[in-house]
Amino acid sequence: MAGPLDLAMLDPAATAPFLTKDEAAIRLAADAKAIDALQDRLYAEGTRALLVVLQGIDTSGKDGTIRGVFNATGPLGVTVTAFGEPTKPELARDFLWRIHAAVPRRGTIGIFNRSHYEDVLVARVRSLAPALEIERRYDHINAFERLLSDSGTTILKFMLHISREEQRQRLEERRSDPEKRWKFHPGDLDDRRSWDDYMAAYQVMLDRTSTEWAPWTVVPSDRKWARNAIIAGVVRTALERMSPKYPDRDWSGPEFAVP
């Protein structure tokens, strides 16, 4: 069944709805500014949160997205959590334990740089857990995200979709550019060798966990400028729908006069 989340049908080099880099840059600047203003209201309102999940294969641009989309929003009221290989204390609990501990507090935007989805991606490709357990995780994830959603957290999930050739170029750049060499991990080459397995795992993830309360957006990410503008647009729209308001308080009484 070819749906809107069928990876094989989605071109990683697509840039729609933007035709040019300039057009995207103008829109991104406007959206980033709007996101900043909406975040301010979200913080003032203090009753709801936004969770942005970023997933994508190595070099797909998770860090770059955070810089590109959220730099105008600044660190106040925005928290980034990067999930690496689980530590021993983390492995001693269920896979959602460390995730739950990091959910954004009310009034803030939380960004997950990788997430609980690693536990159905790398875990599936490298068989880090029994197949039956991984099968169950999709349902656990949906239930967990439902809890967050019911508790006032809007969830947006982005899969940054790049082509195999684009990844090759980016890895080559990391190998050779002195300012990027620190980002190169030889282990990434092993993951690259499992490219097809990863794409299959991503497809299952999309099929099983794109829900009404926590939808996936597959973002064509070969063009960084299109990627950033597309994501900013989705984030802005979500915040506008949440429509946070400055709380309506009345401090006009004489008991509140400033001495």
Add this chain to the structure above:
Amino acid sequence: MAGPLDLAMLDPAATAPFLTKDEAAIRLAADAKAIDALQDRLYAEGTRALLVVLQGIDTSGKDGTIRGVFNATGPLGVTVTAFGEPTKPELARDFLWRIHAAVPRRGTIGIFNRSHYEDVLVARVRSLAPALEIERRYDHINAFERLLSDSGTTILKFMLHISREEQRQRLEERRSDPEKRWKFHPGDLDDRRSWDDYMAAYQVMLDRTSTEWAPWTVVPSDRKWARNAIIAGVVRTALERMSPKYPDRDWSGPEFAVP
């Protein structure tokens, strides 16, 4: 003894070294950009951290400083921790417990919006702990900051210094402006009535805890534009002295060829 940190001698409306708002804005923009670039190297290097402590009486501009100075740096690699009234689990431990848990990890900048200094400020003014215990806290703080410093964390502490009249205006604004009313807390009026006690507590804090390894800067903060530019300058200089470097790695061997 009138030293460089004698509050009575420091004019909260000073703007030096800046003569005009435009001049400060130009410098701030350049410094913020430089901080962003240096932060990127700090992150890549991954061995040291920067801790920025912001203290100041209500309305002194702690949030505004974070927006003004660090917005260009974005949320990636910068973590803001706001310390409010301690919770029960926090009160069940020593006063540095929650602070230690929040120190920035290597490679990042941590910003404390209020800090362990509340435990010698509000705690002193409102007698929230026995006098002897508060006396001991200054030494505990110095030892704790020494530990951080010895472990690779550069510490910068800023006291945002505003005048009593400036606070009056800002509180009035919060009472009446619909977009600022959510920031108004009636309790702030009580603190305002204790203005002189707070200033005395700040002075003791400056005298006892400005150390070689964790110096205080008193920032004249009646003019927000001067405040931001002054702080950005100090932060930039500190990062330049740290001089973080991209790690020098060699991935040129054939075993690292991208498949």
